[in-house]
Amino acid sequence: MTVPMTLLGLLEREPSHGYDLKRDYDAYFGRGKPLSYGQVYNTLSRLARDGKVVMSEVGPGEGPDRKRYVITERGATEVDTWLAEPVEPEPHLQTTLFAKVTLALMLGRPAEAYLDTQRAAHLKRMRELTEIKRHGALVDALLADHGLFHLEADLRWIELTAARLDALAAEVRR
Amino acid sequence: MSIIAAHDVALSFGATPALRGAGLAVEPGEIVAIMGPSGSGKSTLLHCLAGILVPDRGEIHFDGRRIDTLGEAERSALRRDRFGFVFQFGQLVPELTAEENVALPLLLGGVRRAEAVRWAREWFPRLGLDGLEGRRSGELSGGQAQRVALARGLVGRPRVLFADEPTGALDSLTGEQVMDLMVDAARAEGTTVVLVTHEPRVAAYADREVVVRDGKAYPLTAEAAVS
Numbered sequence: 001m002t003v004p005m006t007l008l009g010l011l012e013r014e015p016s017h018g019y020d021l022k023r024d025y026d027a028y029f030g031r032g033k034p035l036s037y038g039q040v041y042n043t044l045s046r047l048a049r050d051g052k053v054v055m056s057e058v059g060p061g062e063g064p065d066r067k068r069y070v071i072t073e074r075g076a077t078e079v080d081t082w083l084a085e086p087v088e089p090e091p092h093l094q095t096t097l098f099a100k101v102t103l104a105l106m107l108g109r110p111a112e113a114y115l116d117t118q119r120a121a122h123l124k125r126m127r128e129l130t131e132i133k134r135h136g137a138l139v140d141a142l143l144a145d146h147g148l149f150h151l152e153a154d155l156r157w158i159e160l161t162a163a164r165l166d167a168l169a170a171e172v173r174r
Numbered sequence: 175m176s177i178i179a180a181h182d183v184a185l186s187f188g189a190t191p192a193l194r195g196a197g198l199a200v201e202p203g204e205i206v207a208i209m210g211p212s213g214s215g216k217s218t219l220l221h222c223l224a225g226i227l228v229p230d231r232g233e234i235h236f237d238g239r240r241i242d243t244l245g246e247a248e249r250s251a252l253r254r255d256r257f258g259f260v261f262q263f264g265q266l267v268p269e270l271t272a273e274e275n276v277a278l279p280l281l282l283g284g285v286r287r288a289e290a291v292r293w294a295r296e297w298f299p300r301l302g303l304d305g306l307e308g309r310r311s312g313e314l315s316g317g318q319a320q321r322v323a324l325a326r327g328l329v330g331r332p333r334v335l336f337a338d339e340p341t342g343a344l345d346s347l348t349g350e351q352v353m354d355l356m357v358d359a360a361r362a363e364g365t366t367v368v369l370v371t372h373e374p375r376v377a378a379y380a381d382r383e384v385v386v387r388d389g390k391a392y393p394l395t396a397e398a399a400v401s
Contacts, residue, residue, distance in 0.1 A: 123377060152375055
């Protein structure tokens with residue numbers, strides 16, 4: 001889910017060739033796991049099939065790299081919805097959350113409000129786990145604790161990121 | 175009707191603004207956590223809600239009555255008769271026994287000594303403090319001392335318990351025991367709790383959270399953010 005939405009988000013910033021998309025994705029979101037060209041073009045084809053991007057021909061020659069991809073209104077709406085929705089609170093969601101925050105800043109969206117929404121979703125889950133812990137057996141409490149500590153680590157990351165949003169925005173905007 | 179309501183509350187310490195138009199409403203029996211980074215103004219907000227500090231601007235209401243315009247003596251009486259307090263550090267009077275510490279708010283409120291001590295003693299088994307009635311604060315562990323402080327906060331059957339980082343000086347397990355006891359006691363008594371904490375695990379004991387940022391209060395909701 002993250003790759004198509006991230007590519008769509010990058011296209012909302014500006015219409016791009018597949019090559020540029022891959023370069024930007026790898027630079028900001030790849031973190032040592034670059035996308036293959038096949039993955040980029042397959043994703044773009046699916047997005048085009050679903051009416052979220054359209055292709056515009058530019059320049060001479062053939063091949064996919066000559067095509068520029070432009071986000072459609074449907075695509076932009078989808079990015080909007082995806083960014084604003086909190087991620088299911090579970091451990092190890094950093095990749096998705098990281099992509100959302102970075103994209104939101106690139107697009108000048110309210111990243112702080114998204115982080116607040118995520119914080120609330122995390123705290124809601126922590127309340128549920130706390131209830132289980134308070135009224136369940138010790139084994140349930142231990143499992144709940146495991147979840148609570150991981151969610152707390154995510155929340156610390158959220159706090160720190162919230163405190164650094166201005167600096168981060170300056171780094172990713174252009 | 176909200177039991178505590180704050181509208182557009184602003185307060186500066188010298189040239190430094192601590193609150194810049196904070197608003198909050200707490201319903202009777204609710205447990206609300208006020209969260210926020212250090213220096214965000216969360217403790218200042220709690221002190222304003224509890225009538226300890228008087229804001230420069232805005233209104234604070236308790237049970238439908240405006241309290242920020244009351245004089246110090248009236249606010250002091252309100253704090254003694256209607257509110258309970260638990261803080262992070264240094265709450266117990268070292269010269270008094272645990273039992274006398276718990277009875278203190280009652281004695282200050284004019285309850286006869288024998289009766290005050292009887293009411294205070296009722297709290298010791300409820301908070302797992304059996305047998306510690308005669309100890310002074312130096313002879314109590316951190317968790318025990320905090321439970322004594324909790325008993326003192328609740329002994330006058332307050333309408334609202336204000337707790338400022340009540341587990342801040344305790345290890346995780348001890349902190350959770352204190353929170354468990356606080357929530358159980360508040361639910362049993364129908365006491366409203368306003369809890370300031372920077373720890374998510376402590377805030378998770380509350381019914382909902384409010385975050386204070388740059389001197390303003392924002393309710394947190396898990397609905398998708400409006401963009």
